[in-house]
Amino acid sequence: MVSKQLSLSTAPAPVRRLPQETSFLKYLCLAPAVIYDSVFFLLPLIFLVWIGFWSVENYRAVPGFSLANYLDIFSQFFERSRYAFAIAQSLWVAFSTTALGIFLCYPFAMALVFLVPERLQRLLLVLSITPFWTSYILRLYAWQTILNNNGLLNRLLMQLNWTKAPLQIMFTQWGTRLGLLHYLAPIIILILYLVLRNTDRTLLGAARNLGATQWQTFWRVILPLSKSGIVYSAIFGLIITLGDVLSGTILGGGTGQSILGKFPLFSSMILNEYSASTNLPRTSALATLLIGIMIVILAAGFKLARSER
Amino acid sequence: MGAQRKSGLDLGLAISGWIYLLLGFIFLMLPIVTLIAFSFEEARFPTLPWTGWTLRWYQDLLTDGRLLQALGRSLIVSPMAAAAATAIGFLAAYALNRFDFRGKNLLSALFIVPILVPPLILGVAFLGLLSRLNLQGQLLSVFLTHIVILMPTAIALVGLRLAQMPKDLEEAAWNLGANEWQALHRVILPWAMPGIAGAWLLAFTFSFDEFIIAWFVSGFEPTLPVSIYTFLGANLNPSLNAIGTIVFSISVLLLIGVELLLLPLVLKPASTP
Numbered sequence: 001m002v003s004k005q006l007s008l009s010t011a012p013a014p015v016r017r018l019p020q021e022t023s024f025l026k027y028l029c030l031a032p033a034v035i036y037d038s039v040f041f042l043l044p045l046i047f048l049v050w051i052g053f054w055s056v057e058n059y060r061a062v063p064g065f066s067l068a069n070y071l072d073i074f075s076q077f078f079e080r081s082r083y084a085f086a087i088a089q090s091l092w093v094a095f096s097t098t099a100l101g102i103f104l105c106y107p108f109a110m111a112l113v114f115l116v117p118e119r120l121q122r123l124l125l126v127l128s129i130t131p132f133w134t135s136y137i138l139r140l141y142a143w144q145t146i147l148n149n150n151g152l153l154n155r156l157l158m159q160l161n162w163t164k165a166p167l168q169i170m171f172t173q174w175g176t177r178l179g180l181l182h183y184l185a186p187i188i189i190l191i192l193y194l195v196l197r198n199t200d201r202t203l204l205g206a207a208r209n210l211g212a213t214q215w216q217t218f219w220r221v222i223l224p225l226s227k228s229g230i231v232y233s234a235i236f237g238l239i240i241t242l243g244d245v246l247s248g249t250i251l252g253g254g255t256g257q258s259i260l261g262k263f264p265l266f267s268s269m270i271l272n273e274y275s276a277s278t279n280l281p282r283t284s285a286l287a288t289l290l291i292g293i294m295i296v297i298l299a300a301g302f303k304l305a306r307s308e309r
Numbered sequence: 310m311g312a313q314r315k316s317g318l319d320l321g322l323a324i325s326g327w328i329y330l331l332l333g334f335i336f337l338m339l340p341i342v343t344l345i346a347f348s349f350e351e352a353r354f355p356t357l358p359w360t361g362w363t364l365r366w367y368q369d370l371l372t373d374g375r376l377l378q379a380l381g382r383s384l385i386v387s388p389m390a391a392a393a394a395t396a397i398g399f400l401a402a403y404a405l406n407r408f409d410f411r412g413k414n415l416l417s418a419l420f421i422v423p424i425l426v427p428p429l430i431l432g433v434a435f436l437g438l439l440s441r442l443n444l445q446g447q448l449l450s451v452f453l454t455h456i457v458i459l460m461p462t463a464i465a466l467v468g469l470r471l472a473q474m475p476k477d478l479e480e481a482a483w484n485l486g487a488n489e490w491q492a493l494h495r496v497i498l499p500w501a502m503p504g505i506a507g508a509w510l511l512a513f514t515f516s517f518d519e520f521i522i523a524w525f526v527s528g529f530e531p532t533l534p535v536s537i538y539t540f541l542g543a544n545l546n547p548s549l550n551a552i553g554t555i556v557f558s559i560s561v562l563l564l565i566g567v568e569l570l571l572l573p574l575v576l577k578p579a580s581t582p
Contacts, residue, residue: 023408025404029400029403030404030416032401034401036457037419037423040435040454040456042419044431044434044437047434047438048430048434107326108330108333111327111329115327116330124330126568127338128333128334130337130341133560133563134553135518135553136534137534138344138552138553141541142339142340142344182336185333185336185337239427242427243521244427244429246520250541280436280437280440283433284433284434290427294427
């Protein structure tokens with residue numbers, strides 16, 4: 001704590017005025033963030049769970065405690081609204097998209113770190129995260145122009161005589177996945193890049209000198225060292241894909257086809273139910289359900305990550 | 310020694326690696342290039358080959374006005390929300406960096422958690438609270454709620470910068486007679502400035518692009534993404550390409566700022582390979 005240089009100097013040692021650790025400043029600096037997060041983050045979330053138990057009378061939300069919203073939601077789990085199918089669709093699209101995203105971005109990040117010369121890396125990294133800085137909703141609109149039945153891609157394919165009928169990507173969950181991938185890719189690339197860049201290069205040289213093939217070096221050294229990056233990518237990927245409504249609506253057409261069938265994503269369902277009914281208590285109950293699903297997934301994910309370590 | 314037998318494989322790997330990078334960049338850039346190109350294309354329905362150049366869609370933007378109004382609203386609310394979040398975030402990051410106290414980990418967790426909650430859930434939650442306070446359906450609602458989701462990255466980025474600060478710097482200021490406030494203002498703040506500027510830029514882009522919370526709380530004063538969403542319903546509308554090109558130009562300016570301010574913060578000086 002005491003700087004020795006000062007006591008060695010010829011000038012008379014100044015009276016040290018180290019502020020107390022129980023400084024008033026600490027509270028002053030922390031207060032705004034704590035108060036703001038309490039009032040505008042914790043309070044709304046508590047409120048959300050509570051409103052889920054309210055009811056609606058004459059188009060107005062009425063405070064109270066009734067399980068009616070939840071009972072109604074659960075009674076429609078497999079019929080009418082069929083929430084169970086929407087939840088299954090959401091989980092399937094979220095997991096497959098996140099896995100695909102990591103699988104496709106990993107080689108990209110690796111090439112960026114190990115192949116691209118140092119002075120070019122910065123530029124290419126900035127270029128690869130450019131999409132993240134452009135409007136997501138407008139990127140989806142552009143994908144619409146590209147993927148439409150008579151969009152750019154299909155015209156090109158048909159002019160080249162590669163396909164006779166247009167490829168149906170829009171209004172299927174492949175459309176949804178594509179839009180989500182375009183959103184996730186820059187994030188995953190950045191995370192994996194930062195992790196891979198920190199791998200100790202001497203370890204790679206050591207592995208090669210000990211006779212490991214390139215594949216073995218990758219599988220036994222690089223991949224295990226980058227596990228934290230994969231876990232972070234998976235967590236961010238799942239949170240984003242489970243909560244996104246735009247890609248499923250704009251490219252997935254609301255109820256896009258997947259191998260599970262033509263079901264909407266649960267997130268789009270929440271949005272559409274609210275815009276159709278403006279029934280806030282019921283929407284809050286659905287959102288609370290989504291919180292529950294995400295907590296289960298994240299808890300399972302963290303447990304898995306810890307047990308593997 | 311074993312280097313020779315691998316060189317053939319190395320070359321093949323290098324070539325396929327570069328091809329993969331190229332394909333990746335085509336995928337990443339394709340929608341952006343499409344957006345910009347077709348904002349100048351004459352035909353209403355984007356086709357190839359090219360039919361001709363026009364500025365009609367930009368004129369449409371001006372005559373219709375709704376998208377530009379929404380852009381104006383976004384350009385008011387996003388910088389302000391970003392500034393407020395960065396200011397609150399700086400103070401919190403300073404306290405977390407300097408002091409040790411009980412419950413510090415819990416507090417850090419509280420500060421990070423808002424980005425782990427999907428905006429969809431937050432949107433519903435914010436609407437529930439704001440409609441009780443009669444604060445819903447205005448630009449102010451977007452301002453108040455966006456600050457919450459912008460704070461975590463601001464705290465993290467400013468914290469990153471402060472962590473790189475030599476500890477003696479602040480103590481030296483105290484020893485030279487500065488009080489805590491003067492040290493914070495004259496020494497810490499200037500040191501943290503690159504981090505603060507980078508954090509503000511990132512927060513601005515997050516807010517500027519945020520759709521779903523704004524959809525729930527903005528009501529009759531939609532921000533740009535919300536306004537675009539209502540335009541999407543109808544059919545292909547090249548004005549969207551035009552507004553997209555304008556937005557992209559703004560982003561490029563910001564990107565240059567980020568390149569100058571943010572990346573040096575995240576990337577440590579290049580380690581020798």
